[in-house]
Amino acid sequence: MDGVIGYQENLGAVFRTYDLAGNIVSLYEKPLETPLFDPFDIILIVGSFWRAGSQGFATRLGVSGVGASISQSGLLGLRTRFHALTQQQLRFGGKPLQRMKDPDRFVPVHILRLAMLHGKRSPDPMGYAGLYLYTIPMKRIGKSYQREVLVRESDYTVPHFLFKH
Amino acid sequence: MQHVFIRPVMVTALAIAVSDWDRECHTMSCRVTYPPAPAAAPVLRDSIDSNFHIRASATGLITAGTFALALDRQCRVNDFDFYTNPGHWTIASLTPAEGASAVLFLEADFDENGRAKGEAEPAAIYDPEHARLCLSWGLANSWYRIAPTLALGLSADGRLMQIRLDDFLVPAKDLV
Numbered sequence: 337m338d339g340v341i342g343y344q345e346n347l348g349a350v351f352r353t354y355d356l357a358g359n360i361v362s363l364y365e366k367p368l369e370t371p372l373f374d375p376f377d378i379i380l381i382v383g384s385f386w387r388a389g390s391q392g393f394a395t396r397l398g399v400s401g402v403g404a405s406i407s408q409s410g411l412l413g414l415r416t417r418f419h420a421l422t423q424q425q426l427r428f429g430g431k432p433l434q435r436m437k438d439p440d441r442f443v444p445v446h447i448l449r450l451a452m453l454h455g456k457r458s459p460d461p462m463g464y465a466g467l468y469l470y471t472i473p474m475k476r477i478g479k480s481y482q483r484e485v486l487v488r489e490s491d492y493t494v495p496h497f498l499f500k501h
Numbered sequence: 502m503q504h505v506f507i508r509p510v511m512v513t514a515l516a517i518a519v520s521d522w523d524r525e526c527h528t529m530s531c532r533v534t535y536p537p538a539p540a541a542a543p544v545l546r547d548s549i550d551s552n553f554h555i556r557a558s559a560t561g562l563i564t565a566g567t568f569a570l571a572l573d574r575q576c577r578v579n580d581f582d583f584y585t586n587p588g589h590w591t592i593a594s595l596t597p598a599e600g601a602s603a604v605l606f607l608e609a610d611f612d613e614n615g616r617a618k619g620e621a622e623p624a625a626i627y628d629p630e631h632a633r634l635c636l637s638w639g640l641a642n643s644w645y646r647i648a649p650t651l652a653l654g655l656s657a658d659g660r661l662m663q664i665r666l667d668d669f670l671v672p673a674k675d676l677v
Contacts, residue, residue: 429523440562478613496567500569
């Protein structure tokens with residue numbers, strides 16, 4: 337999987353790990369003396385978890401990333417949270433499905449779900465009953481955009497999604 | 502559109518435009534297929550791309566409200582779609598758009614992600630008698646036909662002002 341599933345903040349010897357929704361998953365403080373087995377031995381799989389300042393690599397999509405270290409329990413917690421995020425089935429109409437198959441228009445499904453979780457919900461601007469528009473600010477390669485996801489909430493079908501200025 | 506400029510190049514062979522109204526997604530769309538260019542001499546870049554499965558990225562996407570227009574690598578119209586409500590369209594008689602056959606190359610201010618911003622989404626005018634749809638940002642001074650069923654209207658200074666689609670059928674029940 338090429339995708340971010342969490343974030344890590346490092347202040348001195350304290351490491352805080354957050355899931356995609358910003359909830360803390362694990363808190364770790366490095367001991368003063370080096371333990372026999374360092375719990376930070378595990379280098380995460382490419383694309384699973386990134387943190388600035390560690391070793392660099394490139395994903396299949398050609399995006400430069402940087403690796404991070406995390407404890408086994410922290411990684412498990414992140415994966416559990418990520419799995420929970422993906423449990424709500426999301427269906428796509430014909431046109432959005434075509435976009436999802438297009439690498440230039442594709443958006444990871446969990447990003448759409450996060451927009452629904454944290455975005456501003458408003459009635460469909462086109463006036464269709466039962467449809468709601470979720471909008472949330474986003475950044476891509478340093479540029480700010482507005483992510484839009486339109487959802488028919490009766491069956492969680494997405495008839496339209498887009499990000500734009 | 503204020504920031505989308507068009508450079509026409511006259512041709513004899515028109516492209517093919519296939520348009521569609523998706524009732525379920527309330528989206529009209531159109532995809533343009535251009536006649537193949539004369540075979541060019543093979544270049545090393547194409548060979549490397551092919552051997553390493555490197556896919557060419559699209560040039561850009563212009564958005565205006567819920568309207569999105571994608572360009573191909575040569576900055577021609579590749580496809581566009583518009584999430585819309587035909588019940589809000591203006592119903593009026595539309596005259597055929599008469600214009601020279603051309604390939605149109607679009608220029609806009611694309612950012613690092615290949616995105617360019619138009620202004621508000623277009624006004625839609627539909628002629629049910631002739632199954633003709635016009636997406637309009639303002640008055641057009643000149644017309645260019647890029648496919649038998651697709652013409653673009655430009656302002657005097659070369660900005661994209663209208664898109665005219667023929668043979669575009671929308672069921673009458675969707676227009677109310």
